[in-house]
Amino acid sequence: MPKAFTPKVITANALIEGDVVYLTADDRWSPRLTEAELLTDEAHAQVRLLDASNRHAEVVGVYLADMDATQDGPEPTHFREAFRRKGPSNYAHGKQADL
Amino acid sequence: MYTYSDFDAAFVAERNRQFRAQVNRRIDGSLTEDEFKPLRLMNGLYLQLHAYMLRVAIPYGTLSSRQMHKLADIADRWDKGYGHFTTRQNIQYNWPKLTDVPDMLDALAEVQMHAIQTSGNTIRNVTADHFAGAAADEIADPRPVAELIRQWSTDHPEFQFLPRKFKVAVSGSPNDRAVIAAHDVGIRIVQQDGQIGYEVLVGGGLGRTPMIGKTLNGFVAQADLLPYLEAVVSVWNLLGRRDNKYKARIKITVHEHGIDEIRTLVDARFAETKAAFNGADVALYQQIEPQFAAPAFSTRDTADFDRAYEADPVFRAWADINLAEHRAPGYAIAQISLKAHGQTPGDATSEQMRVIADIAKEFGHDELRISHEQNIVLPHVHKSDLPQIHARLKSHGLATANIGLISDIIACPGMDYCALATARSIPVAQQIATRFDELKLENEIGDLKIKISGCINACGHHHVGHIGILGLDRAGVENYQITLGGDHTQTAAIGQRTGPGFSAEEIIPAIERLVDAYLTHRTGAEETFLAAYRRLGMDPFKEALYGETASKRTRAA
Numbered sequence: 001m002p003k004a005f006t007p008k009v010i011t012a013n014a015l016i017e018g019d020v021v022y023l024t025a026d027d028r029w030s031p032r033l034t035e036a037e038l039l040t041d042e043a044h045a046q047v048r049l050l051d052a053s054n055r056h057a058e059v060v061g062v063y064l065a066d067m068d069a070t071q072d073g074p075e076p077t078h079f080r081e082a083f084r085r086k087g088p089s090n091y092a093h094g095k096q097a098d099l
Numbered sequence: 100m101y102t103y104s105d106f107d108a109a110f111v112a113e114r115n116r117q118f119r120a121q122v123n124r125r126i127d128g129s130l131t132e133d134e135f136k137p138l139r140l141m142n143g144l145y146l147q148l149h150a151y152m153l154r155v156a157i158p159y160g161t162l163s164s165r166q167m168h169k170l171a172d173i174a175d176r177w178d179k180g181y182g183h184f185t186t187r188q189n190i191q192y193n194w195p196k197l198t199d200v201p202d203m204l205d206a207l208a209e210v211q212m213h214a215i216q217t218s219g220n221t222i223r224n225v226t227a228d229h230f231a232g233a234a235a236d237e238i239a240d241p242r243p244v245a246e247l248i249r250q251w252s253t254d255h256p257e258f259q260f261l262p263r264k265f266k267v268a269v270s271g272s273p274n275d276r277a278v279i280a281a282h283d284v285g286i287r288i289v290q291q292d293g294q295i296g297y298e299v300l301v302g303g304g305l306g307r308t309p310m311i312g313k314t315l316n317g318f319v320a321q322a323d324l325l326p327y328l329e330a331v332v333s334v335w336n337l338l339g340r341r342d343n344k345y346k347a348r349i350k351i352t353v354h355e356h357g358i359d360e361i362r363t364l365v366d367a368r369f370a371e372t373k374a375a376f377n378g379a380d381v382a383l384y385q386q387i388e389p390q391f392a393a394p395a396f397s398t399r400d401t402a403d404f405d406r407a408y409e410a411d412p413v414f415r416a417w418a419d420i421n422l423a424e425h426r427a428p429g430y431a432i433a434q435i436s437l438k439a440h441g442q443t444p445g446d447a448t449s450e451q452m453r454v455i456a457d458i459a460k461e462f463g464h465d466e467l468r469i470s471h472e473q474n475i476v477l478p479h480v481h482k483s484d485l486p487q488i489h490a491r492l493k494s495h496g497l498a499t500a501n502i503g504l505i506s507d508i509i510a511c512p513g514m515d516y517c518a519l520a521t522a523r524s525i526p527v528a529q530q531i532a533t534r535f536d537e538l539k540l541e542n543e544i545g546d547l548k549i550k551i552s553g554c555i556n557a558c559g560h561h562h563v564g565h566i567g568i569l570g571l572d573r574a575g576v577e578n579y580q581i582t583l584g585g586d587h588t589q590t591a592a593i594g595q596r597t598g599p600g601f602s603a604e605e606i607i608p609a610i611e612r613l614v615d616a617y618l619t620h621r622t623g624a625e626e627t628f629l630a631a632y633r634r635l636g637m638d639p640f641k642e643a644l645y646g647e648t649a650s651k652r653t654r655a656a
Contacts (some may be wrong), residue, residue, distance in 0.1 A: 016126070016197050018151040060132050060146055078575050080514060083523075084148055088515035090443045090525045093179055093194065094149045 006077075007069050008045055009036040010052045011084070012059035020084045020095065021059060023052050029059060031099060033085045034073040039064070100163055100466065101246050101390045103211045110254070111208045114215060118142045119201035126198070141221070143214025144200055147518050153192045153200055154217040155207060159227035159245040159269070160188035160476075162467040167456035169210040171449035177203050182452070184437060184445040186471045186509055186560055187266070188226045189217055193516055215253060220261045222252035222332070226268045228277045229470035232393060233432050233478035235424040239288045239295055241271035243388040244324065250383065251325050258332055262339030263347035265332065266304075273589060278471060280312040280591035281305050281563060283349045284331060289318060296320050301331060301361065302353030305557035309593045310350040313358045315365065323373060325380040330368035334361065394464035396427040399483050407486035414489050416542075417500040422485075431482050435475040435492060436499040436507065440536040444510040444528050445473030454495045458488055471560075472509055474502065505540075505547045505614070506532035509560050513553025513570060514577075520553035522570025522577040523603075527551055530607045535614075544614060547628045548587070563587035565629045566613060567594045568606065579606040581613070583640055584632045595637060597644055609644055616643035 010023035021029040022036035030036065039045035045064060053062045065081050067074035076082040087094025103111070118138070125135040139145075143154040155170075162170075170190055174182050177199045178192040185191055195203060207213055217224055225245040232240040248267055252258065258265070268282040279285025285300035296318045303312025319327045338356065340346040346355075353361050407414045423432040435455060437445050447455070455475055459467045462484040468476035480488060492498040501507045508531060511517065513524030528551055535541050550564030554571075561567030567582035578600040585594030601609045614628075616639050621631045632640065 013146055013150075018146055018195075018197065019149060056131050057126075057128050079577060080148075080572075083514055087149055088193075088525075089523060090446075090515055090529070091179075 005040070005042040005045070007067050007074070008039045008064040009033070009067050009074050010039070010045075010048055010062060011036070011065045011081075012052070012062040015056075015058055015060055018060075019098075023048065031095060033076075036067075036074055038067060038069055038074050040069070100161060101242075101387060107211070107250075108208075111211075111213050111215070114142070114213070115201065115204045115208055118204060122197060122201055137219065140218040141216065142200075142204065143217035144195075144197075145218060145518075147193070147516050148514070148520075149516065150194045151197055151200070152516065153195050153203060153214060154185070155190050155192070155212060155214045156217050156224040157188045157190060157212075157469050158249050159225060159231065159242045160229050160469040160471075161227075161231070161242060162469065163210075164456035164460035164465050164467070166210045166212060167452050167459070167467055169206060169212070171452035171456070173203055173206055174449040174452070176206075181446055181448045183443070183512065184447065184469050184473050184475070186473065186511070186558060187224055188229075188469050188471060189224055190469070191512070193512075218264075220263050220265075222248075222255065222258055222261075222265045222267065225249050225252070226266075226277055226282075226471060228270045228272060228275075229468040229472075229476050230276060230423060230432055230478065231271060231468070232391060232466075233425050233430075234272050234274075234276075235426045236272045236274050237426065238273070238290055239271045240391050241269035241277075241286075241288060242391050243384065244286065244288070244297070245269045246387050246391075247325065247380070247384050248328065250387075251328070251380070257329075258336065261332070261336055262341050263344060265335075265349065267328075275587075275589040275591070276470075278560065278563065278587045278591070279303070280589075281309075281560070281587065282312065284328065285312050286324075291318050294320070297324055299327065299331070302350040302358070303591075304348055304350040305560060305562045306348070307345060307555045307557075308348075308351065308354075309557065309562040310354065311591050311593065312350075313353065315358065315362055321384075322381050323369075326372035326376045327365075327369055329372045329376075330365045333372070334364045334368050338364075393427075394466070394479055396430060396479070397481060399429060399481060401429050401482040404482035404485050407489075411486070413493075413498075413500075414486060417489055417498055418485065420500040420504065420542075421502045425479070427479075429482055431480055431485065433477040433480050433485065433488065434470070434502045435477065435497050436501050437474050438501055438507050438532065439496055439499045440501075440506055440532045441529050442532075443525050444508050447475070451495055451497055454491065454497065458491060462488055472507065474507070501541060503546050503548070504542070505535050505544050505549060507548070508532060509548075509550040509564070511552050511554075511559035513551075513559075517553060517558075519556060520570070521555070521572040522553050522579065524551040524553040524559055524568075524570055527568060527570070527579065527603070527606055531610055534607055534611065538611075540614070540618075543624070544618070545624060545627060547614075548585075549610070550585070550587075560587060561585070562593045563591065564594060565627075565632070566610065568610075569600075571600065573600065577603045579603070581609065581644070583613075583637065584629065586629060597637065597641055599645075612643040613640055616640050
């Protein structure tokens, strides 16, 4: 049996700044994970990924990242995505300082 | 130090002009990312976890004070006020914007620096012994050879699309401080019947399949070096496994074909390359070599040093640990540790870079070196100036006395920055250093190299650490494997895995248990960790890590 689809968001790095961004339901790239569109339907997720991947002028390296659906919005299921959301652990740089 | 010729300056300027146009074309949509990526990588620009990263070459680890000042200015103007010195004698800026990178490259060109071939499937920045030109045990300065190779390999038309990256390191001493046996090609300067020549090692490398380099040729004559190297790279360029990137490095080619077959092929190719070289390489070497002439050393007495050494225990501790023997009387090689306890290994703030640059200018014949161990070296300082130098370093947090000790840890950026990483390295290094500083055991433990990588690619050289730590992702949790008995010197060895890995919470206590076992079992303070491991084998260390039963079970197995 194929594995059940787990919730995901679309994420990438911004072309100019290089920082982590998430695709919102209204087609913006937001630096905040809380604003990301949580994709719970596989077919919808694939269409959104295709469209997002074509936005070459805005972002680089578009992919689907696993998330848990929580009351506070999407929460990373893997530590890599948790670091991407926050920034490095040795300095208060990146999103933890900028947002 | 080497000064760019008009050709070098024009080449770098033209490359920078091209890259500026490529960035513009990427932004206006004329180039897709797939088209742009190889172009940016050729110029040292990566896209990492949180931002772009620009990797700048510090050829053979040598910098002038003017160059170091420029690195500081770049950090302030276009980055976050610091830089990260790497195990391949590069500096990395972690936060540049794409649109700023062409200006950063132009700023580097003002001081004869660049980021060319610091990435991609090309011959990378050529590294050298960080004590080059200063070490007491040196046969000859390795930097003229490294500069010759840099010029030959830069934009070499045959070697721009190699099967994989290709790394070269050069040592001028029998004592290897450049880890030459872990490079695709390692070159050791040797002397035979009064003639200088080169022992060429091939097929070393770390990463997922670690290998110690094998001697391909025990003595290549000085005039034959470039045609010989060209033959080596050329043979691999044809044989190398382009079908599988994990099998593409020359270490796999040597392993699959055997060193003898590779030697036969290289010798045959060398007959062709030697005939094709017309002597321009020898003439070029003769132009390069005098530019690395030693500075005019002074002959002052060392009374100031002796007085401070007697009177000031902090200075004495620093001098005992951080100084190395210089070839000129009255001089020393001083290492500036970038491993202050709890700080990020290899990071320097722009202010620290300026302090170091000014010290080099004032006291150090205007020379600096970056070591593969992520520290900075003042290669030529007169001992009488050391008390003043130490005081200045101390007031800027740069006088940590820990070179070669347990807190002098190599750590790759790991998952705090790197897109390839599977776990973090920096926090593990910070915690180990902090813990052993609290225990006040560092000096008693003595010579112990811990090296940490945040993924199997082994940028943190964990395979050749006396204690190696490899960070992995085990079912979505950071997990750290330990290896023991690695050696990065002329007696190079790959460390052996102890067994199952440890969680982020368990790894520091595990290292502490290992060190306790060493202190318990060593014959005395003169037996280093590595010597004790070689004498005792894995068992007592396994027992310390996993308990007695686990250790016995492995023995029985």
